[in-house]
Amino acid sequence: MLELRNLSFGVKDDNDKKEIIKNINFTFDDSKFFVITGPNGGGKSTLARLIAGIEKPTAGQIFFDGIDITDKSITERANLGISFAFQQPVRFKGIKVRDLIRLAARDEITIAKACDYLSEVGLCARDYINRDVDASLSGGELKRIEIATVIARGTKLSVFDEPEAGIDLWSFSNLIRIFERMHKEQHNSVIIISHQERILNVADEIIVIREGKIEAHGKKDEILPELLKDTDSCRFYTEEQ
Amino acid sequence: MDEIQMDLLEKVAGLHELPTGAYNIRANGEKAGRNVTDNIDIVSKEDKPGIDIIIKPGTKNENVHIPVVVSESGLQDMVYNDFLIGEGADVTIIAGCGIHNGGDEESRHDGIHTFYVGKGAKVKYVEKHYGEGDGSGARVMNPTTIVKMEEDSHMEMETTQIKGVDSTDRITEAVLKEGATLVINEKLMTHGKQYAKTSFQVDLDGDGSSTNVVSRSVAKDDSSQLFLAKINGNARCSGHSECDAIIMGNARISAIPEITANNLDASLIHEAAIGKIAGDQIIKLMTLGLTEEEAEAQIISGFLK
Numbered sequence: 001m002l003e004l005r006n007l008s009f010g011v012k013d014d015n016d017k018k019e020i021i022k023n024i025n026f027t028f029d030d031s032k033f034f035v036i037t038g039p040n041g042g043g044k045s046t047l048a049r050l051i052a053g054i055e056k057p058t059a060g061q062i063f064f065d066g067i068d069i070t071d072k073s074i075t076e077r078a079n080l081g082i083s084f085a086f087q088q089p090v091r092f093k094g095i096k097v098r099d100l101i102r103l104a105a106r107d108e109i110t111i112a113k114a115c116d117y118l119s120e121v122g123l124c125a126r127d128y129i130n131r132d133v134d135a136s137l138s139g140g141e142l143k144r145i146e147i148a149t150v151i152a153r154g155t156k157l158s159v160f161d162e163p164e165a166g167i168d169l170w171s172f173s174n175l176i177r178i179f180e181r182m183h184k185e186q187h188n189s190v191i192i193i194s195h196q197e198r199i200l201n202v203a204d205e206i207i208v209i210r211e212g213k214i215e216a217h218g219k220k221d222e223i224l225p226e227l228l229k230d231t232d233s234c235r236f237y238t239e240e241q
Numbered sequence: 242m243d244e245i246q247m248d249l250l251e252k253v254a255g256l257h258e259l260p261t262g263a264y265n266i267r268a269n270g271e272k273a274g275r276n277v278t279d280n281i282d283i284v285s286k287e288d289k290p291g292i293d294i295i296i297k298p299g300t301k302n303e304n305v306h307i308p309v310v311v312s313e314s315g316l317q318d319m320v321y322n323d324f325l326i327g328e329g330a331d332v333t334i335i336a337g338c339g340i341h342n343g344g345d346e347e348s349r350h351d352g353i354h355t356f357y358v359g360k361g362a363k364v365k366y367v368e369k370h371y372g373e374g375d376g377s378g379a380r381v382m383n384p385t386t387i388v389k390m391e392e393d394s395h396m397e398m399e400t401t402q403i404k405g406v407d408s409t410d411r412i413t414e415a416v417l418k419e420g421a422t423l424v425i426n427e428k429l430m431t432h433g434k435q436y437a438k439t440s441f442q443v444d445l446d447g448d449g450s451s452t453n454v455v456s457r458s459v460a461k462d463d464s465s466q467l468f469l470a471k472i473n474g475n476a477r478c479s480g481h482s483e484c485d486a487i488i489m490g491n492a493r494i495s496a497i498p499e500i501t502a503n504n505l506d507a508s509l510i511h512e513a514a515i516g517k518i519a520g521d522q523i524i525k526l527m528t529l530g531l532t533e534e535e536a537e538a539q540i541i542s543g544f545l546k
Contacts, residue, residue: 054528086521093457093485093544099543106530
């Protein structure tokens with residue numbers, strides 16, 4: 001269980017102080033699939049980074065399974081069971097796909113097992129396992145490898161920051177299937193930052209964040225129809241174009 | 242050979258015992274072992290220290306090991322080794338130098354290696370440099386490599402200096418005739434107060450000749466490095482040099498690439514990049530459960546692999 005208590009985060013910009021997360025209180029229950037959505041710049045990614053420990057809150061606390069993790073490092077949180085998939089995956093010179101997956105699995109896993117994780121994200125394992133995680137991979141390929149590292153960790157909580165960004169249409173259904181399976185099989189909690197209707201559709205609960213605050217929260221069936229109603233006018237406008 | 246020397250031999254040449262095939266082992270400035278084969282002869286020079294390694298034309302799939310170990314503090318060793326590689330041969334040469342300095346005087350091994358690569362011959366040259374020992378005496382290695390490549394010959398050099406060499410001045414010079422190819426991959430790491438200078442000069446004299454000079458290096462602590470790469474395109478040729486470096490602590494690195502086209506059909510490229518480890522790389526590995534130090538070590542070992 002992950003609990004955010006009076007969580008705030010701000011940055012100083014010259015003499016200007018900007019509040020990005022404003023006193024958020026929320027409890028993410030175990031074994032549920034949450035999707036956080038909302039307009040760009042609303043603080044979604046910042047919230048994900050606060051949970052992973054990449055950013056430190058300016059006020060408030062974060063509890064994970066009853067432990068106060070507010071002052072714990074990224075490494076400590078990772079070892080307690082929090083995984084994080086970057087919106088823009090990192091490239092490495094000289095680190096191979098299989099090295100990264102082995103590091104993620106924290107185990108001397110076999111090549112066959114590493115390949116399974118790649119297959120799960122729709123990559124032909126044989127073609128990728130020995131490649132460097134560098135500029136030779138496309139954005140979409142990197143993104144899927146990033147997701148594979150989170151799957152390989154298999155932790156109690158996984159946070160994905162816009163997993164659909166950079167993934168082509170063809171792989172998208174595959175991505176949805178991955179999340180459905182993770183949810184069904186692992187009984188772990190998943191938090192996804194997303195704008196995609198099809199990802200929102202897999203959620204147990206949806207949280208809408210706007211201007212650093214939780215604007216709405218509820219079961220998918222309650223929130224999703226409201227969200228789609230808001231976008232109707234835009235869709236109509238796009239079609240008219 | 243004693244235990245320290247055997248240990249050095251393993252570090253620089255991966256040898257646990259005497260190799261098969263041709264070899265020449267030099268320990269503390271003396272010949273410590275030699276074997277020749279039907280196709281590969283090794284002869285001591287008479288006018289100066291060093292050996293001639295003579296590889297018959299057409300020799301295929303043979304290896305030559307020529308490791309050097311220095312375990313006597315204060316020893317100043319200098320060798321001249323010539324490699325005469327016959328036409329159409331295809332061989333691997335494994336060189337390496339390990340210094341163990343447990344004393345307070347400077348131990349030093351300088352070598353001038355000259356390669357004459359015959360027409361159509363193919364050579365892979367692997368060289369590893371390593372230093373150890375807790376004495377205050379410096380461990381110094383200054384290797385010079387001169388490569389003369391005949392038509393359609395191919396040479397690949399893999400040189401590594403990962404640890405323990407206090408000062409090094411590496412010089413590599415090559416002249417390529419028609420259709421010859423030279424590929425150089427250098428891996429370098431300095432730490433403490435070490436200094437490393439590495440300079441390459443490749444003259445692409447023949448039409449269709451090409452070279453790729455790639456250096457990856459890491460400078461830690463207070464160490465400093467200087468990388469110089471000069472490629473002269475004197476014919477219809479292609480050349481590429483690349484210096485990719487990671488800087489840490491108070492270290493300093495300079496990269497000075499130089500390319501000169503003396504022919505309209507010369508195509509030359511240089512690239513050089515120096516920077517610290519990207520913060521995102523460390524964060525990503527930390528989200529996988531590695532500590533900051535473990536993440537850093539993983540990134541460096543991958544980079545220099």
